[in-house]
Amino acid sequence: MNKVVANAEAAIADIKDNMTLMVGGFGLCGIPENSIAALVRSGVKGLTCISNNAGVDDFGLGLLLQTKQIRKMISSYVGENDEFERQMLSGELEVELIPQGTLAERCRAGGAGIPAFFTPAGYGTEVAEGKETRTFDGKNYVMERWLRADFSIVKAWKGDPFGNLVYKRTARNFNPMMAMAGKVTIAEVEELVPAGALDPDEIHTPGIFVHHIFQGANYEKRIEQRTVRKRG
Amino acid sequence: MALTKEQMARRIARELKDGYYVNLGIGIPTLVANYIPEGINVVLQSENGILGMGPFPFEGEEDADMINAGKQTVTMLPGSSIFDSATSFAMIRSQKVQLTVLGAMEVADNGDIANWKIPGKMVKGMGGAMDLVASAENIIVCMMHTNKAGESKLLRKCTLPLTGVGCVKKIVSDLGVFDVTPEGFKLLERAPGVSVEEIKAKTEGRLVVEGDVPEMAV
Numbered sequence: 144m145n146k147v148v149a150n151a152e153a154a155i156a157d158i159k160d161n162m163t164l165m166v167g168g169f170g171l172c173g174i175p176e177n178s179i180a181a182l183v184r185s186g187v188k189g190l191t192c193i194s195n196n197a198g199v200d201d202f203g204l205g206l207l208l209q210t211k212q213i214r215k216m217i218s219s220y221v222g223e224n225d226e227f228e229r230q231m232l233s234g235e236l237e238v239e240l241i242p243q244g245t246l247a248e249r250c251r252a253g254g255a256g257i258p259a260f261f262t263p264a265g266y267g268t269e270v271a272e273g274k275e276t277r278t279f280d281g282k283n284y285v286m287e288r289w290l291r292a293d294f295s296i297v298k299a300w301k302g303d304p305f306g307n308l309v310y311k312r313t314a315r316n317f318n319p320m321m322a323m324a325g326k327v328t329i330a331e332v333e334e335l336v337p338a339g340a341l342d343p344d345e346i347h348t349p350g351i352f353v354h355h356i357f358q359g360a361n362y363e364k365r366i367e368q369r370t371v372r373k374r375g
Numbered sequence: 376m377a378l379t380k381e382q383m384a385r386r387i388a389r390e391l392k393d394g395y396y397v398n399l400g401i402g403i404p405t406l407v408a409n410y411i412p413e414g415i416n417v418v419l420q421s422e423n424g425i426l427g428m429g430p431f432p433f434e435g436e437e438d439a440d441m442i443n444a445g446k447q448t449v450t451m452l453p454g455s456s457i458f459d460s461a462t463s464f465a466m467i468r469s470q471k472v473q474l475t476v477l478g479a480m481e482v483a484d485n486g487d488i489a490n491w492k493i494p495g496k497m498v499k500g501m502g503g504a505m506d507l508v509a510s511a512e513n514i515i516v517c518m519m520h521t522n523k524a525g526e527s528k529l530l531r532k533c534t535l536p537l538t539g540v541g542c543v544k545k546i547v548s549d550l551g552v553f554d555v556t557p558e559g560f561k562l563l564e565r566a567p568g569v570s571v572e573e574i575k576a577k578t579e580g581r582l583v584v585e586g587d588v589p590e591m592a593v
Contacts, residue, residue: 169423169460170446172439195460222499223446231498240498243422244464244506251461263468263509267487267540270505300440312440312457313424319459347459364439367446371434 151181173314219243253289254323295325302332306353400477427455484580489535508539520548527579
């Protein structure tokens with residue numbers, strides 16, 4: 144079993160115009176930097192991107208917004224990106240905002256073969272408009288559908304040629320569910336290790352969900368809000 | 376005198392109980408972590424995937440892979456754990472997280488809350504707020520009593536798109552502490568030097584005042 148490809152260009156080669164992508168990460172933490180850069184260079188357009196956030200103006204998915212390669216974003220919070228807000232308010236960019244836990248569960252459901260589920264999040268709000276609602280044991284719930292993608296692109300700390308993945312700290316976030324929900328899943332990793340080097344007990348994403356894996360290069364890992372305390 | 380942000384955070388910290396798992400929202404709620412009373416141990420949950428969140432790192436020890444839901448660099452305390460976003464909201468929806476503290480633009484006297492969107496102006500998204508307010512058993516809203524134009528944020532009915540319905544249990548504003556009851560906002564404590572009349576004048580929603588309302592100890 145060898146799912147290793149040379150680089151981001153090779154991994155994303157089959158991504159075509161108007162496809163739906165899931166892109167892992169929370170803010171700028173745990174985002175597939177190399178793949179995003181390769182998508183910018185590829186010029187692919189009309190993309191629907193499912194991602195918790197939309198990067199910042201000059202990093203993360205913000206890079207694909209600048210070049211107008213994204214037609215629609217499905218996210219939970221987009222407050223960090225002025226260009227995003229401009230394109231949304233002007234109507235250039237279609238945006239679907241959904242509660243963060245619902246987004247995570249819709250991805251998980253897509254990867255788990257569960258077409259729909261009921262959640263209390265958004266009941267009685269505009270998020271529930273047009274959706275089926277039901278009462279279970281006296282509490283109100285909204286039906287939400289699974290999300291699936293033509294390609295899911297995730298970032299992990301370590302991975303092996305079987306596609307097994309281990310994430311680091313809070314860079315895990317949406318990556319494991321998105322890895323499960325792609326028809327094709329691309330994983331970029333900081334360290335590609337030989338088969339057998341990862342402890343099977345400690346693998347977060349089993350390789351069955353991953354189709355292409357490559358070792359990324361030159362990770363910037365930009366910090367969005369650098370907060371520190373003084374030694375004292 | 377109206378409470379400072381720090382005093383609001385300190386007052387909310389007195390609502391913490393030993394052993395609580397707590398989610399603190401962005402802004403003033405985050406400050407609550409600085410005032411956890413002596414002898415009370417709580418575990419802070421951050422919805423991007425941390426239980427046992429610690430303080431900001433020392434200068435030079437920031438880790439891009441270790442952030443909280445506000446995208447700030449943070450640390451972990453001994454006994455903490457890391458998990459994915461689906462697991463994080465599983466513990467929120469199943470009410471394992473016992474207290475949520477968050478900010479709001481408007482709260483109605485039936486417990487409705489609006490804090491994610493101003494149509495045509497500000498559309499940042501709800502993040503995890505809708506999941507949190509729909510699920511938590513105990514929700515405290517921490518907010519200024521009036522907006523920048525001096526208008527009440529404690530309303531009969533929210534005017535902005537809702538985040539959740541009938542979910543807020545308690546409000547700590549810069550003017551007082553209120554329980555949300557079937558009769559409306561029940562005034563429990565006043566900020567030092569703030570009169571009941573002032574609170575009445577600045578509260579658009581139904582206000583319940585019973586007997587002498589004590590001043591808050593700050």
